[in-house]
Amino acid sequence: MAGHIAVLGAGSWGTAFAKVMADAGRDVVLWARRRDLAEAITEKRENADYLPGIALPDPLTSTSDPRKALDGAHTVVLGVPSQTMRHNLTAWAGLIDGDATLVSLAKGVELGTLKRMSEVIADVTGAGEDRIAVVSGPNLAREIAEEQPTATVIACRDHDRAVALQQACTTGYFRPYTITDVVGCELGGACKNVIALSCGMADGLGFGANTLATLMTRGLAETSRLGAALGADPMTFAGLAGLGDLVASCSSPLSRNRTFGARLGRGESMAQAQSAAHGQVAEGVKSCSSIRELAMRHGVEMPITEVVHRVCHDGFDPGEMAGALIGRKTKPERER
Incomplete structure (x- = not known):
């Protein structure tokens, strides 16, 4: 060509x-x-x-x-x-x-x-x-x-x-x-930034592998729910654009969103975390709000995204994140 x-x-x-x-x-x-x-x-x-x-x-x-x-x-x-x-x-x-x-x-x-x-x-x-x-x-x-x-x-x-x-x-x-599946590919990429922020916060708070694995798995579940509501292929979220991207972004110190979240978890303010990023963009900081609103529009429950939004934009203490998520009403892992 x-x-x-x-x-x-x-x-x-x-x-x-x-x-x-x-x-x-x-x-x-x-x-x-x-x-x-x-x-x-x-x-x-x-x-x-x-x-x-x-x-x-x-x-x-x-x-x-x-x-x-x-x-x-x-x-x-x-x-x-x-x-x-x-x-x-x-x-x-x-x-x-x-x-x-x-x-x-x-x-x-x-x-x-x-x-x-x-x-x-x-x-x-x-x-x-x-x-x-x-x-x-x-x-x-x-x-x-x-x-x-x-x-x-x-x-x-x-x-x-x-x-x-x-x-x-x-x-x-x-x-x-x-x-x-363009829809699934895009939603997987956008939502993983938000879940990576939550994993960074958990790491900054000193939580270990169980907490991170829980956030990644349940984060993938809420991403898949949003994808289903928007017509994505569920299998996309089990692939590179879903699980693959999520694992890399949630576990690597090279991930800007994870690193940003870790700073918040260690007690830095939003302004301090943004200053330390030296102009690099943590996409999830803004996208958590638009993804949250998109989920609400389609009646999809996304509790991790909700908590990340509250931390980034409503002054919610990251230290309260675990309680906010663990204290939710119990239910089956998979809805029938």
Whole structure:
């Protein structure tokens, strides 16, 4: 296929995914908001701000000009945070080729509209569902950039597009699978950020493996309930975009959401935790509110999400989290 792949967003995950596709033999142009960062990536072959020490391959170049990044791009990968997706894409939409595949790396649900990222992309660009793909899975950027073996899921209603994207990012260390369940893939990615916050809080409070396993398992259950209400395939949550992403995000210190939650659990304020994040976005802090509202709209009970929302936005003490969850009314593990 003629042309190149544009990756818009030079944070850690955008840069890591751009590296994957360049390692797969594709020509990649990475857009960075700051001109100095774009120049450093092209000239020094390193994104020292987000992935220091990682050598970037020659097929990857960078620019701060979105026109240069998008001109002739047959695939556009969107690596910006979920809550800024609409704003950024509005500025770029007129520059995107009318048949380009649009790929979301963002994991979240938009505040206000309660839309998933593929829905936001469709809103802004007018693209049909068959042109929009989603990437999700146990994809901690630093480990991928270091070429540690991992797998991911590419979800698209158009199977052929998913396969084309699969071929564009298959390397000796990165193995993508394809599915058509976009809804399940997106919900798994968005909700795991919230559950990772709860696991971080539990760790910061000094709780051990039993507590973390409980939060992960029951977090997956509430994610699956929301998915069922929105028409997702239940099996998606047992795969890489569900369980796989959840385990990585809830257990690794590289997870921004887990790390943010741990700071809260240790007694830091929201402001202190945000300051310590040094500009890195913990998506679950905002998405917990939109996911909570989406669940309420569909009559789905999500107690862990509810508690995380209360901690992040209502001043609820993380130390009271265990009591709030354990003290709920007893019931069967699986509803009949």
